[in-house]
Amino acid sequence: xxxxxxxxxxxxxxxxxxxxxxxxxxxxxxxxxxxxxxxxxxxxxxxxxxxxxxxxxxxxxxxxxxxxxxxxxxxxxxxxxx
Amino acid sequence: xxxxxxxxxxxxxxxxxxxxxxxxxxxxxxxxxxxxxxxxxxxxxxxxxxxxxxxxxxxxxxxxxxxxxxxxxxxxxxxxxxxxxxxxxxxxxxxxxxxxxxxxxxxxxxxxxxxxxxxxxxxxxxxxxxxxxxxxxxxxxxxxxxxxxxxxxxxxxxxxxxxxxxxxxxxxxxxxxxxxxxxxxxxxxxxxxxxxxxxxxxxxxxxxxxxxxxxxxxxxxxxxxxxxxxxxxxxxxxxxxxxxxxxxxxxxxxxxxxxxxxxxxxxxxxxxxxxxxxxxxxxxxxxxxxxxxxxxxxxxxxxxxxxxxxxxxxxxxxxxxxxxxxxxxxxxxxxxxxxxxxxxxxxxxxxxxxxxxxxxxxxxxxxxxxxxxxxxxxxxxxxxxxxxxxxxxxxxxxxxxxxxxxxxxxxxxxxxxxxxxxxxxxxxxxxxxxxxxxxxxxxxxxxxxxxxxxxxxxxxxxxxxxxxxxxxxxxxxxxxxxxxxxxxxxxxxxxxxxxxxxxxxxxxxxxxxxxxxxxxxxxxxxxxxxxxxxxxxxxxxxxxxxxxxxxxxxxxxxxxxxxxxxxxxxxxxxxxxxxxxxxxxxxx
Numbered sequence: 001x002x003x004x005x006x007x008x009x010x011x012x013x014x015x016x017x018x019x020x021x022x023x024x025x026x027x028x029x030x031x032x033x034x035x036x037x038x039x040x041x042x043x044x045x046x047x048x049x050x051x052x053x054x055x056x057x058x059x060x061x062x063x064x065x066x067x068x069x070x071x072x073x074x075x076x077x078x079x080x081x082x
Numbered sequence: 083x084x085x086x087x088x089x090x091x092x093x094x095x096x097x098x099x100x101x102x103x104x105x106x107x108x109x110x111x112x113x114x115x116x117x118x119x120x121x122x123x124x125x126x127x128x129x130x131x132x133x134x135x136x137x138x139x140x141x142x143x144x145x146x147x148x149x150x151x152x153x154x155x156x157x158x159x160x161x162x163x164x165x166x167x168x169x170x171x172x173x174x175x176x177x178x179x180x181x182x183x184x185x186x187x188x189x190x191x192x193x194x195x196x197x198x199x200x201x202x203x204x205x206x207x208x209x210x211x212x213x214x215x216x217x218x219x220x221x222x223x224x225x226x227x228x229x230x231x232x233x234x235x236x237x238x239x240x241x242x243x244x245x246x247x248x249x250x251x252x253x254x255x256x257x258x259x260x261x262x263x264x265x266x267x268x269x270x271x272x273x274x275x276x277x278x279x280x281x282x283x284x285x286x287x288x289x290x291x292x293x294x295x296x297x298x299x300x301x302x303x304x305x306x307x308x309x310x311x312x313x314x315x316x317x318x319x320x321x322x323x324x325x326x327x328x329x330x331x332x333x334x335x336x337x338x339x340x341x342x343x344x345x346x347x348x349x350x351x352x353x354x355x356x357x358x359x360x361x362x363x364x365x366x367x368x369x370x371x372x373x374x375x376x377x378x379x380x381x382x383x384x385x386x387x388x389x390x391x392x393x394x395x396x397x398x399x400x401x402x403x404x405x406x407x408x409x410x411x412x413x414x415x416x417x418x419x420x421x422x423x424x425x426x427x428x429x430x431x432x433x434x435x436x437x438x439x440x441x442x443x444x445x446x447x448x449x450x451x452x453x454x455x456x457x458x459x460x461x462x463x464x465x466x467x468x469x470x471x472x473x474x475x476x477x478x479x480x481x482x483x484x485x486x487x488x489x490x491x492x493x494x495x496x497x498x499x500x501x502x503x504x505x506x507x508x509x510x511x512x513x514x515x516x517x518x519x520x521x522x523x524x525x526x527x528x529x530x531x532x533x534x535x536x537x538x539x540x541x542x543x544x545x546x547x548x549x550x551x552x553x554x555x556x557x558x559x560x561x562x563x564x565x566x567x568x569x570x571x572x573x574x575x576x577x578x579x580x581x582x583x584x585x586x587x588x589x590x591x592x593x594x595x596x597x598x599x600x601x602x603x604x605x606x607x608x609x610x611x612x613x614x615x616x617x618x619x620x621x622x623x624x625x626x627x628x629x630x631x632x633x634x635x636x637x638x639x640x641x642x643x644x645x646x647x648x649x650x651x652x653x654x655x656x657x658x659x660x661x662x663x664x665x666x667x668x669x670x
Contacts (some may be wrong), residue, residue: 002283008579009289011627012647023281036583040654043586046661047654049624050590054603057513059506067523068505071530072498078531081492 002030006058015045084114085246085406087416091116093448097126097449102500104134107250109163111238114245117417118328121424124321128237132230132312138223140173143193144231146181150194151235153256156399159242160235162253178254183348186297197232202347204437212274212440222275223307225346229438230311237431242399244423246406251636278306283642285309286314294324296360296640299353301432304439309611318398322428328421332361333384336371340388341395343372347435350429352443359629364543378473383412480547489537501530504547507624508554514619515558517608525561529554544633551624552634555616578648594663606656614649621646 007030013019014027031038091098101108112122145168152160156389168178181190196215199207204590215225229266280289280296285306293297337356342350370378375388390409394401396593409419435441482503488496508529532553533540540549554661591599607615620631621642632642 006283009293010283010648012643014536015647015650016643023283024284026281039583040580040651042196043661044650044654046280046586046590047657048622048649050599050657051603051607051653052617053591054600055596056604056607056623057510057619058305058511059513067526068498068501071501071505071527072495074527074531075497075534077585078535 002026004034004037007031007034008040011041011044014041015048017064083109083246083248084246085403086114086117086420088114088116091119095119095122097122099128109161110247110250111163111242111245115241115420115424117420118424120321120325121421121669123429123603124318125237125359127314127317128234128311131308131311132227132234134531137227137308138221139227142168142173143190144227144646145171146190146194146233147228147231148238149181149234151201153254154198155236155239157239157242157258158253159247160239161484162249162251162605165254166251168169193220193228197228200229200438201434203436209272209274209440214310218404219252223314226275226305226307226439228634230305230308232438233431233434234297235429236434240394240398240427240430243401243421243428244394245420246403248578253344256378272442273300273304273309275304275438277304280306280309280544282340285312287312290316290320293640293644294319295357296638296643300441300444301349301353301436305435312404318428322421322424324486328415328417329425332358332363332420333387334425335361336375336380336384336388337391337425338432339368339372340375340534341426344392344435345397345430345438349441349443350433352606356444360632360634360637360640362636366541366543373490382411383414386412387414387422391422391429394423394426395430408566437540480542480545483542486537486540489534497530497534500533500546504550505530505595507547508614510549510623511554511619512558514521514560514607514615514623515555515612519603521561525554525557529557532557544630548626548630548634551620551626554593555634557621578650578651580655582658584658586658587663602657602660605655609656610652614645614652617642618649618653622650 007027009017010023010027014024019027031041096423097112098108101112112125115125122583133148134141135452145164149164149168150162165178169175181194192215193513196211199211203630212225215228218221220228244428266398280288280303282292286300287302287309291302300317302312305315323338324331335354339351339354342534345534351372355365355372357595358371359365367378371380376385380388386408393405406419408423410416414422426604439567482500485496485499489500505526508520512529513519516525529550535551536553540546542554587593593601607618610618616635617631620626620634621628624631628633628639628642628646632639
């Protein structure tokens, strides 16, 4: 039998689907019987989904033209080709 | 007497007390390693689990194997020690002489012949040798024990030679053992012995390997018929390889790699290339260290250390006090030289085990030793390594390479294309670190300027976009340091345990508008300690692979994964208040 500690140790690999079938099955058996691990697994998965779909820190649109030109201006003057 | 300094260890030092009980004295080979007590502890565990216990093979049979290997290797110290031990165990001189005579077809000499081939002429060793012992009635556990005793003998011989310890007893005369014919590799599909499937979940040594290496190497999976030996090996790996107080892990992995390469051990070369890759060393550099470390741009002192390790492994008869002196002059301390000798010995141990067990690589090796190179010659030439399927090891071509070539060709304006392609992504990393739009825009300009100025240094070993992210992370860290807004990035990861176990709503996204959700997540990510925030940004926002993210941050893959799950759990904890169903706990 695996413990909640074992489960928590493997949680990251389980979420990223990086486990051998045998181990995944044993974790799933544990999940079926352990309410606490079930809640943690479910809420951590939801956290990951929310984060990846949140668009956090994204620039509102493709980097704005003035910023691109500012960068290219610096680069051209750095290599003296302007 | 030995090549290195010694110190007095306390009377009650555990392994010494155990040796006194077993032998009546502490053998010089262990006293000579007193600068590193942890190493002696590891060796005592190995010796205890492999040799000192009566198991399916008797102690006498195992001591016989150690004596035969020592004699075949012309190692006076070990030969004298095991000869004396067998005498004390009650073997008559007549029996001992019979044991040492060249193969006479008896069961006893079959065992010794097996061990000598494995240790001294590994190219003549293969599946047929295993079948021969099975035919004589030896069980798989017994055969595993002979292989282990042979590997231990190789370990001890290498330590004794490296340290130059003088024999405590008169050594017996050396014998010549007959040469054998090389065995074609094609006939050697392994693993040769049966084993019991164990999992990282209920077998502590496997959990340890999983945690530290990211996988359980097959060489350990093949020894589960003797689980207590696997435990001792895990302990030895922890005490000898994974410590960083004397030599660095990089230096030690280099020893493992070059010694395995010179021993023509494709399996161990593959494993230790992978370990170096996990330490952030590029594939090309790993290959270069394995094929010729002199061309790898290592520190001159490290090159000399590897030269000494190779000489000890391949020409033990030529290894002298002068070789140790060279390392002293190169600036190595006594305990560093000792650790290099012990690492060379550990490599010999692992190489012998792999060869004896016929373990197949854990992943497809990129470097193999072509069969024609596997010969019986004892000369000290570096074998040539062959790259396996170079095309296969490459994934999809990087779409940025064509543009980069134009920029390098003088078309500066083409760089604009790269800014447009990657600007948004790099901005996101910077914003996630700095949390301030103006500063992120400012840093974004720095990143592209640096990328342009250093474009010649981009060698295409990673994707261009990953290279840019690395520059962005370094730029962001510099700015955070400037604000003194950064905790240590190197400190050990603390344990993090979820505390709030409330059930979440089915669709938490429904409770907030997209804008509210985004600002909530941004605010909570910015509250995470920087080291957790960095891995979360790279893996969950930039969606780099674990290997790429580990490379960017200079972490091992297992360390990266450990940080990632802690970061996700911390964020989960911070969000419980927003997304939990009201009045619901796991215990409700």
